[in-house]
Amino acid sequence: MSGLLALLDDVASIAKVAAASVDDVIGQAAKAGAKAAGAVIDDAAVTPKYVQGFDASREIPIVWRIAKGSFFNKLVILLPAALLLSAFAPWAIPPLLMLGGAYLCFEGAEKVAHLFGGHHEADEAASGDPTHLEEQKVAGAIKTDFILSAEIMTIVLAALPPGGIVMKAASLAAAGSGITVLVYGGVAAIVKADDLGVLMSLRGRLAVTRALGRGIVHGMPRFLKLLAAVGTAAMIWVGGAIVIHGLYELGWGWLHHHIHDIAVAVAARVPQAPGLVEWIVTAFFDGLFGLALGLALIPVATRIIAPAWRLVARLRPRARPHR
Template sequence: MASGLLALLDDVAALVKVSAATLDDVPAQVAKTTGKVSGIVIDDTAVTPKYVVGLDPSRELSIIFQIAKRSLINKVLLLSPAALLLGFFAPWAIPPILMLGGAFLCFEGYEKVHSMFSKHHDDAHDGSGEVVKVITPEELEKERINGAIRTDLILSAEIVAITYSTVAESSLVNQIVVMFAVAIFITVAVYGFVGLIVKADDIGVHMAKENNHQQVRKLGRGIVTFMPHFLKILGYVGTAAMLWVGAEIIAHGIPFTSHALDNLEHSLAEVPFFAWLAKAVACGIGGLILGAIIEKVVVGTKKLMKKG
């Protein structure tokens, strides 16, 4: 009897050790996954501030909080369970879904690049003869929040899918812990930083008041002057990240291109920065080309549908 109890305790202790060892890997897996989705995170951070532009400054943080709350709910209660179920019952569907998401990122990235360099995309719509819909500030706020949530849902789906692909070979407990940890960490980090960006102007104005020290006032004026340029740079970085990440997701889903990227990285392995840069540039160019092709297909399909 005593020997049976001791054997049981030994088994329990062994199980606890294995579980502890598995959970010890969680921070490393979270860090690894966060690195893989960095491009999407940058884009999410770059895109979100535009949804509060032109709204009541006193409502900015409340709007960002509402978007962040819905983003976290989508990741934790909708997308993560869906990914786990899909991974259990139809794991073959994960790579195609990732590639479709990558194609969407390439398409969106190309659209942004095209709008940056197109000279007539604004001139073609001067607003003459158009019926202007008048809405209340509350309706505009609701419309902005819904638009931000739709965009975030697509980006969140990519984050969750990439996270699952990273931990697909781990135990179920590890998968759940890592996916929930990534969802919470990324949501807090992204929207915390977005809140800081959005309120940076107000912080700068407060620092620039006459009752503050001269150096504080100077720093405040510098923040106010720098923020528009920072937002523009952030937009460029977000666009480049969309193209790079989208193309890399697709490339890793195709054996030939996956091997080509690996060979490129290995050939420059002695200089890690150049290896990363070469891979990012190659993926960025590939993403831009692929996005252009998808855009032509989408436009052509719309024209055919109108003719039909």
């Protein structure tokens, strides 16, 4: 009996340690995932456009296919790569973060330039084979998700406290899985909200229910535009902040110090909420820098990188068809 009691006591101790480890993993994943909020918002804002123009019955299957691709990107490709970087090349994390931040600035600035330039994307799903178009849309969405997921996982990795590789792997997996569920669960709810509104407006028993349904139907286009604007702003702001912080870590911190000094000086004039004011001013200048950097990168990407990439693609040997 004494041996059994000792065994049960050992089991209880192990269970307590395991529970504490789970709490640590979830806590670290939540804190680190919050650092990637800007990229997460942009991921949620970008994805709904990939189901526009398709039949309502295909919306959830398309979102699910993209979500599966996102899980594969984060857990199978990016998580091992992040752990290898952390173990063998931690010095490479800040430059990679800056590269991803510059890409976010470029993407956001390109959207702003298209908005003011009167450019509007054509609806590719309006014509052609729906199956082929769906394959193209899903493939494009998964490629975009890979870039955003790489940025998210790198931000999460940089935000994790020092620890063993098992704890880092568990925290990265928890953060990546939680973010994916949050993003694509939200996207699924967004793309089906208009269907819910139609159902409420037609079958609602109460007048207020039918009115709410009509409000959802009429309000969703505006909401999607607002979501896209928020995603673009978050992309530019987060990208700018990442680049500025990376420059600071590499020893070029003059811009970081100037923004900090300005934010502190402005916050001192508003003693009621100095912390909030300092954050707003810092975010404003981070976003302003991100927009300027993104606009500067547009000609570099369109006139140098894109032509060079097309040249490389043409020079690659093509596979010969099997006879």
